[in-house]
Amino acid sequence: MDFPFYPSNDFGPLMKGMVIGGVGILHVFLAQFAIGGGILLCVFQWLAMTGRSKLAREFVDGYFRWVVLISFVLGALTGVSIWLTTIQISPRTIGLMVQEFHWLWATEWTFFCLEVASGYAFYRYGKVLPDRTRLGLRMSYSIASWMSLFWINGILSWQLTPAGWLEHRTVWSGFFNPSFWPSLLFRTITALAEAGLFACLIINLATNWTREQKQTMLHRAFYFLAPMALMPLVGAWYFAVVPDDSRRWVMGESVAMTMFMTLGVGASMLIGAYAVVMLVNRRNFINAMTSLVLIVLAVGATAGGEFVREGMRKPYTVRNVLYSNSITEADAAEMRCNGGAARDPYPLKNEASIPNEQLRLGAKVYRMQCSICHTEEGANGLLGLVRTWTPSQVRLNIAQLQRTKPFMPPFAGTAAELEALVQWLAWREAGNPTDWEVSAEPEVLKTIQGHLDEVGTVSGIALMQQNEAAARIRHQDERNQKGSR
Amino acid sequence: MFPFEFEPATIFYLFLYGATLVLHVLPMNYVLAGSTYLAGIALWELARGPSLAQRPLVELLRDWMPFALGVTITAAVAPLLFLQVLYQRPFYTANLLLFHRWMAILPVLIVAFYLLYLQKSHGWHKFAPWVRACVSTGILGCFAFVAWSWTENHLLSTRPLEVWKQVYASSDWFYHDPELMPRLAVWYVGAFPVLAAAMLWQLWWGGQFGTTTAVTIGNLAQPDHSPLAPTLRSLCILAFVGLAGSVVAGLGYFLFLDEPVRARLISSRAWPYLGVASVGLLGQAWLWRYVWKSGCVCGGTIASLAGAIVMAVGAATGLREMRRTATVDLAAYLEQHTAATKIGGIGVFLVFAVVCTGGITAVVLAVRRGLAAGNSPK
Numbered sequence: 001m002d003f004p005f006y007p008s009n010d011f012g013p014l015m016k017g018m019v020i021g022g023v024g025i026l027h028v029f030l031a032q033f034a035i036g037g038g039i040l041l042c043v044f045q046w047l048a049m050t051g052r053s054k055l056a057r058e059f060v061d062g063y064f065r066w067v068v069l070i071s072f073v074l075g076a077l078t079g080v081s082i083w084l085t086t087i088q089i090s091p092r093t094i095g096l097m098v099q100e101f102h103w104l105w106a107t108e109w110t111f112f113c114l115e116v117a118s119g120y121a122f123y124r125y126g127k128v129l130p131d132r133t134r135l136g137l138r139m140s141y142s143i144a145s146w147m148s149l150f151w152i153n154g155i156l157s158w159q160l161t162p163a164g165w166l167e168h169r170t171v172w173s174g175f176f177n178p179s180f181w182p183s184l185l186f187r188t189i190t191a192l193a194e195a196g197l198f199a200c201l202i203i204n205l206a207t208n209w210t211r212e213q214k215q216t217m218l219h220r221a222f223y224f225l226a227p228m229a230l231m232p233l234v235g236a237w238y239f240a241v242v243p244d245d246s247r248r249w250v251m252g253e254s255v256a257m258t259m260f261m262t263l264g265v266g267a268s269m270l271i272g273a274y275a276v277v278m279l280v281n282r283r284n285f286i287n288a289m290t291s292l293v294l295i296v297l298a299v300g301a302t303a304g305g306e307f308v309r310e311g312m313r314k315p316y317t318v319r320n321v322l323y324s325n326s327i328t329e330a331d332a333a334e335m336r337c338n339g340g341a342a343r344d345p346y347p348l349k350n351e352a353s354i355p356n357e358q359l360r361l362g363a364k365v366y367r368m369q370c371s372i373c374h375t376e377e378g379a380n381g382l383l384g385l386v387r388t389w390t391p392s393q394v395r396l397n398i399a400q401l402q403r404t405k406p407f408m409p410p411f412a413g414t415a416a417e418l419e420a421l422v423q424w425l426a427w428r429e430a431g432n433p434t435d436w437e438v439s440a441e442p443e444v445l446k447t448i449q450g451h452l453d454e455v456g457t458v459s460g461i462a463l464m465q466q467n468e469a470a471a472r473i474r475h476q477d478e479r480n481q482k483g484s485r
Numbered sequence: 486m487f488p489f490e491f492e493p494a495t496i497f498y499l500f501l502y503g504a505t506l507v508l509h510v511l512p513m514n515y516v517l518a519g520s521t522y523l524a525g526i527a528l529w530e531l532a533r534g535p536s537l538a539q540r541p542l543v544e545l546l547r548d549w550m551p552f553a554l555g556v557t558i559t560a561a562v563a564p565l566l567f568l569q570v571l572y573q574r575p576f577y578t579a580n581l582l583l584f585h586r587w588m589a590i591l592p593v594l595i596v597a598f599y600l601l602y603l604q605k606s607h608g609w610h611k612f613a614p615w616v617r618a619c620v621s622t623g624i625l626g627c628f629a630f631v632a633w634s635w636t637e638n639h640l641l642s643t644r645p646l647e648v649w650k651q652v653y654a655s656s657d658w659f660y661h662d663p664e665l666m667p668r669l670a671v672w673y674v675g676a677f678p679v680l681a682a683a684m685l686w687q688l689w690w691g692g693q694f695g696t697t698t699a700v701t702i703g704n705l706a707q708p709d710h711s712p713l714a715p716t717l718r719s720l721c722i723l724a725f726v727g728l729a730g731s732v733v734a735g736l737g738y739f740l741f742l743d744e745p746v747r748a749r750l751i752s753s754r755a756w757p758y759l760g761v762a763s764v765g766l767l768g769q770a771w772l773w774r775y776v777w778k779s780g781c782v783c784g785g786t787i788a789s790l791a792g793a794i795v796m797a798v799g800a801a802t803g804l805r806e807m808r809r810t811a812t813v814d815l816a817a818y819l820e821q822h823t824a825a826t827k828i829g830g831i832g833v834f835l836v837f838a839v840v841c842t843g844g845i846t847a848v849v850l851a852v853r854r855g856l857a858a859g860n861s862p863k
């Protein structure tokens with residue numbers, strides 16, 4: 001077997017997931033602003049052209065400057081950043097995504113090109129172009145930017161709910177997956193709301209408008225938050241189609257995930273409440289400071305949402321296909337026999353400071369299998385997590401990792417590799433002494449092997465499902481027995 | 486002939502990769518050489534005071550650089566995609582090995598982008614000369630860094646596992662490769678002829694030569710008889726120096742290559758590329774000489790220049806791939822290439838490629854029409 005070993009990097013106290021999450025949030029937020037902003041500008045351009053609003057004309061050019069300066073520059077580059085960061089974090093995942101969806105990605109690219117062309121044409125010549133052309137450019141820009149969302153949304157939602165693709169392996173069964181439509185709708189609503197909030201900020205910054213004029217425009221901008229009323233519905237749809245286990249983690253089983261979920265929902269609700277206040281009473285006003293606070297809340301909501309979306313996939317990056325640590329279920333089974341980390345050709349960066357071969361192997365096991373979700377001593381630090389456990393507890397819990405927490409993948413390696421990891425953890429905990437005895441008790445290895453064999457390499461999620469099914473049958477049997485008695 | 490020693494699936498993606506890479510290289514050349522030009526003038530003005538003769542080109546570049554950078558980045562996405570289908574493992578490995586250093590190109594590009602907007606701002610000429618010099622050389626520094634990083638990454642991706650292991654263990658921020666500087670020089674010097682032609686086209690298309698479709702202002706070596714002469718002269722010089730420099734840099738790089746690679750690049754399999762590249766270079770030289778002698782610019786000159794450039798850059802892209810496949814065993818990834826060809830979606834891509842190209846054409850035409858109507862809103 002040709003397992004793709006890559007040189008793995010260490011982000012220090014930061015979990016790798018946090019790094020990709022951070023870049024992701026920034027990009028999603030900016031891209032949504034660009035998409036919603038495009039649509040908002042179409043509407044305002046139309047308001048101006050049909051004589052419905054004189055102020056709209058002044059507004060569009062000012063607003064568009066921001067869309068360009070933010071989305072062209074930061075949007076485009078954070079997009080490339082996500083790509084390159086994903087390569088840093090999980091080359092195998094992005095590799096699989098590129099492999100399966102390269103034509104759709106290429107399609108998205110054609111829309112990027114159109115977006116840049118129409119956006120720049122407006123930016124440069126908008127002021128001197130006739131209204132019809134202006135509207136045409138706006139529409140072309142909005143359609144192109146929304147289409148880029150359309151394409152990427154299919155690829156990202158596939159990661160969590162590849163359902164039909166697992167069976168048919170066709171690009172469309174993967175693309176139009178169960179969570180495609182709800183997440184597309186959700187993101188579109190978010191994009192509109194974000195655009196409305198930015199509009200409020202920019203309207204407030206206008207120096208030549210009276211308060212009344214600003215008020216009129218603010219109310220028009222707030223219409224873009226109205227679709228948020230659909231959020232609970234679309235959210236419910238989304239949660240109805242994601243896997244059971246993912247939903248349960250978000251709804252309370254995992255503290256961190258539930259926190260992010262609460263952050264997302266809470267921030268959205270505050271924004272929604274403000275929107276209601278603005279929309280029901282035309283006399284209400286919102287100043288620059290409040291607009292800014294609402295934008296910050298929107299960043300919070302995006303952050304919560306993105307973390308939930310990323311975290312919900314655990315232990316997979318592509319559900320049922322690839323674990324977060326870039327090992328497939330088949331790899332895991334194979335590595336139980338032939339070893340995994342022992343074959344990793346890349347040396348350790350601090351090889352010389354590690355006293356024996358076993359500890360070096362342990363460090364490699366950690367690097368390969370755990371470092372994607374854990375750090376040594378920082379966020380989700382492994383040393384801290386096992387500090388109070390006895391060695392046999394550590395052995396058992398790691399050997400049956402997917403049972404310890406179903407959002408961890410099964411251990412992918414031999415008993416000797418596992419013992420090496422246990423020794424390395426103990427050695428690190430002891431403060432990296434210069435001498436460390438090799439642990440070579442055959443009894444220990446036998447015990448570990450027993451633990452490993454007990455659960456095998458099925459995923460924790462499959463285990464849970466098996467347990468639940470078994471419980472249901474037991475329950476049924478008991479009822480039947482009661483009935484027959 | 487390269488790449489026909491490979492299987493059809495590999496050739497298919499090589500072709501797509503090469504074609505889209507050319508789309509990246511052309512605007513990238515504009516950005517790289519353009520920022521050098523602006524930095525050069527800014528430094529000159531710092532030392533010698535305003536240089537009015539260069540103003541038309543400076544203004545043109547100042548105005549268009551942000552857009553050119555946007556196009557460079559946007560166009561780069563497609564080759565980035567096909568590169569990952571072709572050379573997934575070596576490319577990712579090089580990315581990972583360079584780590585922070587590699588990721589730094591992104592913040593650097595963001596900084597460069599905003600500096601370009603600053604350089605484009607109305608008040609630019611009111612800034613003190615030293616401020617302008619700092620900004621313009623800063624921009625050049627950013628692009629030079631990015632170009633260097635891509636070259637470094639590329640070379641690292643062509644090296645064997647042994648080198649990768651060393652680089653990983655060393656934790657060095659930089660990867661030193663004997664080919665690095667000579668290779669970068671080829672990219673850098675080769676950018677100038679593209680810049681010169683692009684600016685010539687822009688001036689012509691933008692109506693700087695008047696409303697006629699062709700201008701003839703006579704031999705540029707003669708004393709000035711037209712306000713356009715100094716600008717055209719600068720472009721010719723830029724192109725001549727760039728063309729001659731490219732040949733020298735290309736030969737220089739050749740000497741730094743390992744023997745087997747060298748043999749491959751002059752083998753009969755490379756001849757078609759060497760031939761096309763020569764025609765492209767000589768064609769450009771001939772056309773610029775014609776511009777110099779006659780001071781004549783028309784659509785035909787520009788179209789021919791564009792053709793010659795595409796030949797030269799296209800052939801260089803082919804040779805570049807021959808260099809890479811000399812040390813990367815591309816055939817080893819055949820399975821992946823074949824699997825990729827079986828994946829659906831190409832129809833959708835082709836349809837939208839046509840639709841969006843049509844859309845972009847429509848945008849350009851609509852803007853032209855709108856501008857011609859001179860119909861400005863109140």
Ligand code: HEM
Binds near residue numbers: 516561642
């Ligand atoms: C102004 C900014 C940029 C400059 C000056 C630049 C320069 C270069 C250079 C010099 C090369 C050739 C490397 C070599 O063959 O040695 C190259 C290749 C490439 N560039 Fe860019 N680049 C820029 C931005 C980008 C961006 C933002 C992307 C990604 C979206 C990108 C994608 C690529 C790709 C995919 C290749 C081919 C690499 C390979 O085949 O190994 N470039 N670029």
